Amino acid sequence: MKIIKIKLIDSVNDKFHVTLTLIDTKDTNFHSIDGFLPCLPSQLEKSFTEWKEAYYELEDVRKVATRLSPKSVINHSSAEQKEQVKITLNQWLDSGDSSWQPIRDELISVLSSLQSSGEEIRLFLDIQNPNLRRIPWQEWSLFESRFPQTEIAIRVKGRGRFQGVHKFSKVRIILIVGKSDGINTELDLEVIQKLKEKGAEVKCLNQPTREILSNALREEPGYHILVFAGHSCSKEDGSIGWIDLNEEDRLSIEEFKNSLKYAIDKGLQLAIFNSCDGLGLANQLANLGLSRIIVMREPVPDMVAVKFLEYFFTEFANNKSLFESLQIAKGRLEHFEKPYPGAMWLPTLCIQETALSHSLRWEQFIHPNIWEKFKLLLKLANMGCLQITVAGILLGLLVINVVKNQFISTPDISSPPEISQNISQGEKLLISSKTTLAKEMGIQEFDSEKFARAIAQFRQSLQENKNDPETLIYLNNAIAQQKSNSNIGEKIEIAVSVPIGQESDIAQEILRGVAQAQSEFNCGLNKISLAITNIQNSLNCSGSLNGKFLKVTIADDEYLPKTAEKIAQALVENEKIIAVIGHSSSDMTLQAGDIYNEAKLVAISPTSTSISLKNFGKFVFRVAPSDDLAAQTLWNYLNQQNWAEQKIAVAYIPGNNYSESLAKEFEKLLPANFVHKCDISVGNFSASDCVESAKNQGAEIMFLIPATDRTLGNAIGIINNAKGLKLLGGDSAYNPRVLKDAGKQGEQANFTLAIPWHRYPNSEFAQTAKKFWNAEVSWRTATSYDATKTIIKAMDKMMGNYSRKQLQSILSSRDFYVKGVTGKIRFGKSGDRQFLDKDKSVLVQVKPSTKSGKYEFVILER
Structure with a gap:
């Protein structure tokens, strides 16, 4: 996904300083170009003001607007002025100014590339000038005629970082119906209530008191979407907004901010104010930390508001993205343009920059077990090669498995229902990027305990995408479970916690180290590699330590301290797990570490380096230097x-x-x-x-x-x-x-x-890993590999007595050490790694490759 950002800053010499940036969310590549846009023409300001005056005098607008001057006689129609706004806007943006033309040319080039590739076009305006924020940028002929699929959002400044989506069994929506003189809010209620057919759970508050509103926003487990229908208004500069909650109370966001903050922390992702003049509301909500808000930038006639809500949810509840749903809904308002010229200008998405790279869809709110299984069934059905009887059996199995996963804990994973979605041994898809049909079918087979079939599907998936560590771990787990079920092998279980939800690339770097060590232990790297290359070959693994097989539980802590804490508690409660590799960041390790120490479960972090972890506890170890x-x-x-x-x-x-x-x-x-x-x-x-x-x-x-x-x-x-x-x-x-x-x-x-580590040209591990993964590996892969090998070495010394307490005792003993990729690994009694001078941090510099000319990190020899 690529996002276009245009930033305008009031500048000297009566021009706006403009920066055009193309952001590639896949690898976060930034490309920027600077220029200047001539000042806002007086004719454009005049025509926009006259349109606004004429629009505000429309009878259905006067019924709903709460901030109006006395009715006056005007000499122009809103339709005429709407056209004049378009003319003057295009004259301004199509001006041949030499300092603006490069921006315009680059924008055309970018839009053409995105349109030809079929990618969704998102344009993000970073503008503080209140007059510029209200102008209908979508009427620029560049967008209207040449690139009509472009959806434009306005940036709002907010606090904090992007919050991950909380998933429940249903999409949870709270509808607040405020004072509704002159408007029919029953129609808004009908639209929202129909969403129950799409798997939504709706709570409706009809003109609530302040106390009822506050209590509702604090209800568990939280809400995904907030919708307000009624009267609202904002200051002219768009800084503050108010809602008419009931016949007596007009509230600003500030007046119930604590309850709103609570709802946001509990998972609120989107607010829709289907009411008048909401830019001020959007700014205040963003300040509380909400990432996405849809508002009407001017007063909105009753039927326009209702139809917009209906059109939007028709698309969004069918799993179109937030941007696409908004773009389609606005387009469908065109039949209102004759009675209400400018109606299509009104709906506006206000978004924080931290949420730009995170697409929002209906499916993201729903428990992934259910959603992934339905997606898989649809894929199978669409293949067109299944007999009706087979499809019927699959459907029956699907229903059984959905029920099982929703209401019954899996035998191997004991975890609270709200965190079980983040934990998998092979029965859930945690990393959705670059997934394959074979992988999803393998997960289905694993969940059905058909491990031989799961093994075949995971091998097929790895042939298509060998660089996927999640699939390799699932393959090893299926092998371990199959051997255990056949009584020809014994499972030893560990877990790894990584930040998939926020830092998927880093999570996969860590998982590669774990997966490589697990593969060596269970089968041998060469045997696994040959089995992936030629899936017709048999795969007969014998394990290590007299028929032992390593099974790895993957947990996604989402780079959120509260989630890390829940993950730790879930892993502690699973008595089969004797050790945890993780967490990736110091913040998550510190948050979860108290739980591991108290429960006496060993955790070895491969990547946490904070000085706060020194002498943190006897059961928290780390491989990387502090x-x-x-x-x-x-x-x-x-x-x-x-x-x-x-x-x-x-x-x-x-x-x-x-x-x-x-x-x-x-x-x-x-x-x-x-x-x-x-x-x-x-x-x-x-x-x-x-x-x-x-x-x-x-x-x-x-x-x-x-x-x-x-x-x-x-x-x-x-x-x-x-x-x-x-x-x-x-x-x-x-x-x-x-x-x-x-x-x-x-x-x-x-x-x-x-x-902590960098690949030397003669590094055996680096060469082996590169050959196996078809790519260079990072220091995170090396340290997570070392963490896994450290646990394996300690297991060897446990002589079959695989207990958490025994593992900690061996790791902290004075005579225990491992010759790791990153140097000699040994720990003090407090869990800190004891470093020799030669095993401390290494230095690398950015240099061009002598072979390819591309830039790389090159180690500085000491």
Whole structure:
């Protein structure tokens, strides 16, 4: 998916400074171009004002508008003025201004490419000027005639990072019907009630009191969608809005913000204000953390509002995306253009930038077990090659399995119902990107305990996509379960917790290390590889340690502390699991670590580095070096380069355990040199402003410490703007996106990173892994491989006594060690890894490859 962002800032010389950015959400590639747009023409302002005056005088508009001047005599019709607005808007945007033309040309090029590829076109306007926000940009002939599928959203500033979607057995909707003088809100209610046929659970509040509203918003388990029908209005500048809750109460969002925050934290994803003049409501809700709000930008006639709601949910409940559903619904309002000129301009999507790369669909609200099984059945039916009797049997099995998964815990996984959707041994699809039909059929067979069939399907899927670690783990699990069921092998169970919901690429890097070690243990890497290459060959695995097979439970902690805590509790309660690999981030490990320590379940994090984890507890271990060692490695590098006296700026995330920890440890070594700090997590972050402020403070070096997918994008923006600065980075910046989106600029800035491991040309593990996965592997794969091998080595020493307590005792014993890929691994009694000097962090720099010319991370020899 690609997103077009146009940012307009009031500039000098009566022009708007414009930045056009193309964002590729698949690999978060950014491409930007700057220019200037002439100031808003007075004729456009005049025609828009006159349209608005004429529109407000329409009888059905006066019935619903709450902010009106006395009725006046006007000399123009709204239809005439609507056409005049279109004419003057196109004259402005099609002007031949030399500083605007490159932006326009680039936009045409991008739109043409997206349209020809059939991709959904999303355009995002980042505009603070209230007059520009209200202008009907969709009437530009570039969109209207040449690229009509383009949907335009308005950016609203908000707090916090994007919240993951909470899934329930039904889509949960709360409808608030406010004061409704002059409008028929019964029709809105009918539209929403019909959604029950689509699997929705609807709660309706009819002119509630403040207390009833507050209590309803705090109900468990929470809501996905909030709909308001009634009267509302906003200030002229769109900063504040009000709703008429009942005959007595007119409320701003501020007046029930705590209840709204609660609902947002519990999973509210979308608010629709099917009421008048809602831009102020959108701004206030975004400030509370809601990512997506649909409002009407002007007063809306009653029937237009009802029909919009009907048209929108017709598409959205049939699983079209939020953008596509809105675009279709607005298009279907065209028959209202004669009585209400400008009706199609009214519905407006306001969205936070953090939610741009996250598509929203109806299916995402529903428990994945149900949805994935229905999708699979539809795929099978569409194949057209199944007999009716077979389809009937599959349907029967599907119903049985849906019921089983909804109401009965699987034998191997004990977990609360609300978190079971995040945990799988092979019966659920957790990583949906690049899935195959064979994989989905394998999951179906695994869930039905048809393990031989599951093995065949997973082998087929890996032949199509060998780089998929989830499928490889599921294949190994099916083998382990089959051997156990046949009494010719014994299962040993561990778990791995990764951030699939927010950081899928990082999750897969970690899973590759676990999957590779598991494959070596169960079958041998060569045997597995041959079985994937030629699926006709038999696959007969003998296990290790006298017929033992490793079974791995995958858990998705979503990079959310509350979810990590629930995951930990679920894994603790599954007594078959003797160890956990995870969590990936320091924040998640700290959140879950108390539970592991209290329950005496070993957890080995392959990637957490925060100094806060030192001496954290006897049952929490980690493979990667802590942030003090990484900071020391970077400090040594500065000394070697004679740069230790230069002033330093840091771009980091305050409050994030990893990012803040590394920043503080580095600052301890150079306390007098730190002159500026940028918070790269804020919603309105500007890379150029960060760099400019750092240089103004005399900084010559910038230290980049992102921690999430979005903040990595902001760090890449800094690299691309860092002319004259030297750059340092933490291990989170070790990402292919840096090379792809800022390789040249990274090389020019001597971008140097401290990471736990890097592939040497003669590294046996790197060569083996590359051959097996058909790709280079990262340090996260190496450390997660080491974490798994450490558990396996400890199991060898347990002599068949596989217990959690015994495992912890062996790992912390003085004579235990593992010769790992990342060096010698041994732990102190507190769980911290004891490092030798040669096994500490290594340094890599961005350099062009001597073979391909593409940029890569190259290790700096000591």
